[in-house]
Amino acid sequence: MNSLNKQKYIEFCKREPISVFSQAWWLDTVCTDGDWDVALVEKNNDIIASLAYYIVRKGPFKLIRMPK
Numbered sequence: 001m002n003s004l005n006k007q008k009y010i011e012f013c014k015r016e017p018i019s020v021f022s023q024a025w026w027l028d029t030v031c032t033d034g035d036w037d038v039a040l041v042e043k044n045n046d047i048i049a050s051l052a053y054y055i056v057r058k059g060p061f062k063l064i065r066m067p068k
Contacts, residue, residue: 009038030067
């Protein structure tokens with residue numbers, strides 16, 4: 001999954017001091033059985049809030065879970 005939000009978030013993580021557990025590289029490491037994406041809230045093209053989430057497939061369903 002390579003959404004526009006995910007690309008914006010990866011760039012955001014490179015320039016802003018955020019928790020290690022919210023870093024894009026950490027999500028890439030722990031989300032090995034699925035994928036992750038992010039919801040962003042922007043104001044004047046600046047990210048003011050984000051929520052990263054982990055996506056796994058279970059049969060025909062996509063589930064949002066916490067990474068291991």
